[in-house]
Amino acid sequence: MDLLRKFERVVKIALIVMLIVSAGLISAWLLSANKKEEPDVSLGGAAEQNEVSSNTRLADKLDLLPDKCTLNMDLSNLTFSGEDGEKIALSGLRGKTVILNFWASWCPYCNSELEQWRDIRERLSQYSNVEMLLVNKLDNNKETKAQALDYLKKNQIPFENVYDEGLKVYDQLGLKVIPTTLVIDGQGLLRAWHAGKDMKPELLKSMVDYAVHGSAYETFNFLDKEMINRDGGVRTNYLPEKVSDLRYTDVLSESQGLLMEYAVNTENKSLFEKSFNYVNKNMHDNPLAAWVVTDKGPAKVNSTLDDLRIFRALYNAEKLWGGYADTIRNYERALYRYNTYKQNLINQYDFKYRKKSDSLKLCFADFEAMQYLAELNPRWKEIYTNSLAIVKDGYIGDVFPVYYPEYVIAGKTYKKEDINMAEGMVTLLHLAKIGQLKPQTLEWLKTAVEGEGIYARYRADGTVVDGYNYESTAIYGLVGMIAAAAGDKELANRAQARMETMRVFDSGNKVNGAFGNPDGTGIYSFDQCIALLSYSVAGKDTRQAL
Template structure:
C-alpha cells in the first residue's frame, strides 16, 4: 500500500513538473516570438524612416549621366541612348527585399515597354556581398528573361545619391527623376502611374486623380471628400480659398477650359452682388469675406491673362470691392461682415499676397499705399533673430503684433508672399533648412521657436508651401527635401480607391487645401526645373 502511495505521489510530482515545464517553454516561446516580431517591426520602421528621412536623391532631381556595364564588361550610358521615359530598377541578389523585384522584373519591364518607356535593371555590385556571378545565378534560377546591367563598385548608385535597394526611379524626357520607389517593389499599377507622371507631368497626372473627387459638375471645389452635417466648412461646402487655388493652377498651366469652368462658378455663385463670401454652404448663410482668398482669386485672374472686355470690367469690379471692404485708411484688414457692416480690426500677415498687390497697384493707383503699408506690416512683424519667422497678426486696436502660436501653413504662406517679391531674408529659409535637417517641420510652433504642444505632427500643405518658397528663393536643397517629405503623405496602396491622393486611406483627411497646395508644388517644380 505504501509503495502504491509512493508511486502515486511521484507520478503526481512528475505531472506537475511536466505542466510547469510546458508552461515555461510556452512562455519562453511567446517571449521569443514577441521579441522577434518587435525586431521585425523595428526593422520595418527603421527602413521606412530611412526611405523618407535619409534620401540624398529627390524628385525632379536631374539624373546624372551614369555609366553601367553589360554582362561582358562593355560600358553603356543609358541616358545617351536617346530621349524618352526611362525606368531604372536597382537591386542586389543578397537583399531580401529585392527577391520580389527579381520575381517581378519581367512584368515591370513589359509594363514599361507597353507604355513606351525604356527599362534598365541595374545590379549593385560591391565585389563582396554582390558579384556578377551571384546576380546571374539568381536570375537564371528565377528564369528572368530581362537582361540586367551592372553598377561596378556602386558608382552610379552613389552618384545618384541612393541609400538602399531595391530602388526604382522613373525619369522624364528631360532626364529629371519624376517618380521613385525605395525599399519596396512597385506593383504594375503603381509603375503605370509613375510612368504617366513622367510622360504627362506630375501635376497634370495628379489633377486627373484629384478633380473627380472634389470638383462638382458646376465647377465648385468641395472643402473635403468626407461630409460632416455639423461642422462648417466640410464636405460639399465651397470655399473661396479652394476656388482660388485651383484657378491659380489652371492659369499657370494654361488650361483655359478648367479655368473658365471654375471662374464661371465663382462669378455666378459666389460673387453675384459684388462681394465674395469665404464659404458657400447649405448649412448657413455667410456674409463674411477673407482678404487672402480674394487676393488669390485676383492673382489667378492676373496670371490667366484674359483681360479683355467683360473680363476686364469684372476684374476692376473686384478691385473696387476689395478696396471698399478690405482696406481702411490705406491699410489691409482681414475681412468685412456684410450683416454687421463691420471691418476687422486686425491684419493677418499671411493674408498679404504681395505679388498680387504689386500687380494691382499697377492697375489701380489706390493700391500704391495699400501695397507699401501691407509690406511694412509684414516686414516689421518678424519675431526674432533666433526664430526669424513672422507673427500671426497685427491688432490695430492694441497697435501690436499678436499670436503666441504659429500655424505653419500660415507662417509659410507669409514667407512665400515675401519670396515672390524678393523681400524674404535668407535667415527664414535657413531656419527651415535646419528644421528639415533635424527630421521634419512641425505643424505649429510657439514664438520661442519650439514646437507647440498640439503641433507635433506634419502636414502636406506645409511641405508644399516650403517647396514653392524654396524654389522662389533658388534653394533647391530645401525644396528637394520638402517634396520628398510631402510625398510620404500620399496613399501608396494601389488597391485603395484613393490611391495616390494625399490623406487617409479611408477617405478622411482629403482636404482641398492640402490637395491644392500639393498640386501647385508639383507645378512650381516642373516649371522651375525645365
C-alpha cells in the same frame, strides 16, 4: 390687499427676470449666429489636419530614401557595366523613361519584387518608350556576377541586367537599402522613387505615369473626378472628417482661388472658366466672394486673402485671354471699400452685420495682388506700403525667423499666438515674390527641410506646440514655391521630395495621385490645390545636376 400687492410684486419681478434672461439668450444666439458666419481664417479650412497617421511613418519613408540626390536632379551622367564589362551610360537612353531597380540575388525583398515580373512586364507594355534596367549591387563578396546571372536565369527574369561595380553609383546617389527603384524621365531627371519593401506593380505603374505624364497629371485627375462637383466647386474633403468643423461637401473660396491660379499658370482656360463660374454663380450674393458655401448657401463674410487671390488670377487671366477687364475693376473697388480700413488691409467684411475686421492676418498681405491693384488705382500704393511695414515689423527674430500671425490695427499690437505654419509659409511666399525674404529665413527653411522637417504649429520661441508635431503636404508645397521665388533650386527639389512622401502612388486605387491616406482619409482640398500650384510654380525650373 397686502397679500395681493405682494403677489403683484412677485409677478413683476418674475417678468423682469424672464425678460432679462430672454434678452440674454437672444443676444447669445445672435452672437453665435454671427460667429458662425465668420471665416476660420486658418488656411485649409476650419482645422489643421494631420497629414500622416504618425510622424514616424513619414520619417521612416525618408530614412530609407537616398540622401545624396533628390527629385528633379539630372541623373543622365550615371554609368554602369554590361555583361562583358562594356560601359552603359544613361545619357544613351535620353528620350526614354528609364526604371532603375537596384537589387541583389541574396535580398529577399528584391526577390519578392522580381517574382512579379510578368505583371510588371504587362503593365510596362502599355507604354511605348519605357525601359527597365536591373542594377545589380555588385560587391564581389556577398554578390558576384555568377550569383546574379544564376538567379536571373533560374527565375527567367526578362529585364536587362547591368552592374554597379564597386558600388560606385550606389555611393554616388547615397542609396541606403535594396531594393531601391528610381524612375528617370526622358530628360534624365529623377522623377519618382521608392526604397525598401512593398514595391507593388500598381505602385511602379503610378511612378512611371508620374514621369511620363508629369507630376500634376494624376493629382488633377483625382481632384477633377472625385472632389470637384458638377458646378465646378471643390469640396473641402474627400470623405467626411470628424476633425473638421466643415461638412465635406462645403466649398471654400480659398480652393476656388487656388484652382484659378493653377489654371492661369498652366494656361488652362476651360478650368479657369469652370472654377470662376462657380465663384460668380454661387459665392457672389455680395460684391466679394463668400468664404464658404454650405448647403444653406453662401456665407455673408468674405476672406480678404481669398478675394485677393481671385483678383490676382483674374488679372493674369486678362493678360492671357482677355475678357475680364470690367470684373477686375469691380473687384478693385469692392476690395478697397470693404477690405481696407484707414489705408490698411483687413481680414474680412461681414455683409450681414456691416462690420469690418479690426485686424490683419499677416499671411493675408498678398503684395503681388496689391501691386496689380495699384496699377488699376494708385490709392493701393499706401495700403501696400502700410501692409509691408506691418509684416516686416512682425518678424519674430533670427533664432526663429518667421512672423507673428496677426496684427491688431487699432491697438497697433501683434497677437503673439502660436504660429500655424501653413499661414506662416504663405506670409513667407508673399515676401519671397517681392524679393523681401530674409536670408536667415531661407537658411532656417533649408535646415528644417533637410533635417527633422517643419511641423504644423510652433510657439513664438520656435518650439513645437504639443500635439502638432506632424507634417503636411501644403507646408512643403508652399516651401517649394518660396524656394522657386527665391531662386533656390535645391530647396525646391527637397521640399517636393518631402511632399511626395504624402502622395498616394497606387494605379489600382481610386485615390491614386491624391495627397493623404490610401484609404481615402486625410484628403483635403487645400493640400491638393497647393500641391498642384507647387507643381506649376516650383516644378517649372528646379532641375539640378548631381
